[in-house]
Amino acid sequence: MVFEMLTMCIKPMSFLNLLRRTIHTTMNTTWKFATIFQIYFLVSVLCTDLKKENPFRMSKVNAVWHKGQKVLKEKRLSDLYADLQVQDRREVDLKLRKTEGVDNEGLFEAQVRKEMAVILDRYGLTRHFPGENYSGSPGYQPNENGSLPLNIRDNRLKDLLNKAQIEGFSDAEMSLLHEEMHHHQEKMDEYEQLRAEYEQLEGKIDNSVENIDDQTDTYARMSDVKKEMKAKHKEVQESLKTTEDRVKNPGVHEIFQDPRVYHLWALAQKAEMDENELSSIKTELEHFERRIKKAEYMSGKVRSLEEKLQSGQDVNPADQASWREKADFQNRKVEKYHNDLKLRIQRKFDEL
Template sequence: MASPRLCPGSRGLLPAPPLLLLLLLLLLVGPRTAAGHGGKYSREKNEPELPPKRESGGEFRMEKLNQLWEKAQRLQLSPVKLSELHADLKMQERDEFAWKKLKAEGLDEDGEKQAKLTRNLSVILAKYGLDGRKDARAVSSNSLSDATEDDSLEDPRLEKLWHKAKTSGKFSSEELDKLWREFQHHQEKVREYHVLLETLSRTEEIQENVISPFDTSRIKEDVLHSKHAELKDRLRGINQGYDRLRRVSHRGYGTQAEFEEPRVIDLWDLAKSANFTEKELESFREELKHFEAKIEKHNHYQKQLEISHQKLKHVESFGDREHVSRNKEKYAMLEEKTKELGYKVRAPGSVWVLLPPLWWLCGLVAPGGVPIAATHPLPRGPALGHPLEPV
């Protein structure tokens, strides 16, 4: 019978298989234990740390828009400005997702729709002071009640007209508020024009320096022509708007004014200059009245939001917990309602979609950046009797 083998260096008899098992266990357990201690050469220490996941319930689905929203809150924009920014960012988000779908289908080969989205975002950044060039707190006042006293107009010509209107004695306080909204609306159009002009200049400079293996000169020419046409239309609208402000500032408001809201006035002036019949104009007038009512409702909630904001700050200074809680609930309700209405009076998918002729007049853009006028040319005899499309 064979004698059992001895392990090398051992002083006693030990079967070989148990020793091998022990060594295997040490090899398996040893590295795992070391890694558990987190040494500097462990996998956990050398692999890059994953970024923290964003908490659910963000305002927007796109991270870059959430970052802009958070930046605006840090800048302490007024509640009204924040609600307007929220509506603009919601529209931008909707258009960006629509563009991604179009791109996946190969419908933006020349990149014009993407460029349109970039220009729109640039306008938003400039409008709310988020482009780093101007403190947003200097763009707008934090109060609605003293807007006519604290806010200033960037254009000296507008400032001169406004001063003349205030001191003329031809306007009541309500009419001065109305006229001020027209001045602000005109100033926003001028700002947007300059942002688009600057964006176009950068685009032309970049395209001149791009070397492409393909002949894309024709596509570039068409794109630039489209952009120049858009700028020309906007400049024409600005000049017409200034002429109107000059007339109103000198003469006052007449008794036959059709509308009061600046955006609706612009649309109505365009409609009257188009080739519409009396019946079509009458139907168009009714649609615009509905639209103006929504804008007025939105303006009302904006004022209530500002009042609630001031009241909440006052209540918080006294520390009455129950009173503060009630005011916070009311403020949150007004904030949500103002955001909702703000989106409705901006979105082409809701109250803006009256009819193809109105799309054409407004120069509106469908989701994805497709100019609606390109697919819906202005008909010579449009039927304007359709009701507003529900949201």
Template sequence: MAPTLSPLVWGLLVATLLPGQPQAMSALVTHCSVLVGQLHLSPVKLAELHADLKIQERDELNWKKLKIEGLDEDGEKEAKLIRNLNVILARYGLDGRKEAQMVHSNSLSDSAQDDGLGDPRLEKLWHKAKTSGKFSSEELDKLWKEFLHHKEKVAEYNVLLETLSRTEEVYDNVISPSDRSQVKDDVLHSKHSELKDRLRSINQGLDRLRKVSHQGYGPTAEFEEPRVIDLWDLAQSANFTEKELESFREELKHFEAKIEKHSHYQKQLEVSHQKLKHVESFGDSEHVSRSRERHALLQGKTQELGYKVKKHLQDLSSRISRARHNEL
């Protein structure tokens, strides 16, 4: 069960939605780190949460530097930080909902197929694909990961939508009319823009799932990993030159290799966790100590790779966003 949203977390959340409250965001990130020990998450999920919080802290430090230099006057970058933090809260059950933990396509198990997809359209497409005879078992595993990735995108879109509603409500109920003129409309506008971008990506992804589910995978599938497939589709419709697009394609290959390496370490971490539980139940103290040390080293390596994957994904997404911005 996810921890209940404490008054402290709720107060910090409200504070982060107000202009000029950077210390509230820092406090909330710190509090999330403290809550890690109270969460009933697998070692793989804990490693992912650690990487997400590390990314969040890095982005916050970068934003503070920009703030000092007066480079975020409209509050857009601060608003994006808050949105990202809300996604983290929801993804790992830190927002107080029992059902809050989203599918996370960077995790080991990727959710059992019996768990369902939460959308009748997706369920129907998946059933057709499974019974069509067009997919090998390996291709079905690949397609299932694409469906889960789509489910995660929808879940994150809903979190952002609720964040927008909550932000507007806080502005209406907390900020006095005399202070309201100081609130930048661009902050809300940036949220609406991101929602539109996310919805466009969701619709494109659904179109792709329909096509693949009915036609199967072609013989020349460029990439295997859903996030890489998404990035490549977006890059092809961005304002890249032919040379830039080819360079981006090569970088995506390196990114996919990095994801595969991280996935390997995640599997090893899960196996290590199971072995450690067995040793703690039946082994002597020296054996337990050695096993815990090996497990801690493996956990640290998995966290490090998870951070690198997330940072690389962030960098690649930013390149596409800049290319799209140059079109306007």
């Protein structure tokens, strides 16, 4: 029966009709509703995995996901997926409200469109949707504290930001990068102000012999400004190098390194868990990542023994079989733990 349900992933009404018929003939009324919900939830999650090309219900959200898969990498792609999980629900809600005629003034629609615009900006995808009228875009906002969007004027910073947006940077990394770029831009502005003052002082200089004594203060100020410019220029260069190093070495400050674990963490952060729930999930994910490393070590040991055998070296068959058994066992545990965590986090999304 479950297999037949899975074949109906793209036909939810057919699936529900089949489920109702089966439950009606096999179970009393008390448990019918609960069982329908439990089985539907399980199969819907499995269906999502089977339909990875279109994991979301709304076509516009899937379009953003498809583009993100082409231009983003690893952790940044996981962050996008988590944001789109929430956005997909908002888009579905908007569609229902339009159908029921409860958003006549269009206020909710404007809010949903603004939220999509924020996502497109955050991941550098806005330019890929020129035909969409996502108005009210506030620019990239890595923080939720109401800080103003970054106004980058230095082309070198723009290049670094674009690279970071497609290189797999998480929201935490982008937030830190945003802060560093803000400080760098401030240093650049201070340097430009000093240069403008120096040029203004130069314009006041009268090179005639009779006026030299009257311009002592101007020459003294020009000397001071020149020293300040030199020191500020050094600060600007050091600041730029720090920012470049951060973009060239992404992931150094990330909590999780394994893509599977980070993907779950990105989803958990968007599932509106309270502080205790999120802390608990984080602890479990840390344990999960340790399990993954253990399984990878054992799998590596198996590969090493196989390579030795293929190169003609002596390998104890019992040792090889033992390591293969251990590796298979650990990999099964990792897969089971991964599926359990994924289902638990998905349930939190369903509660939103």
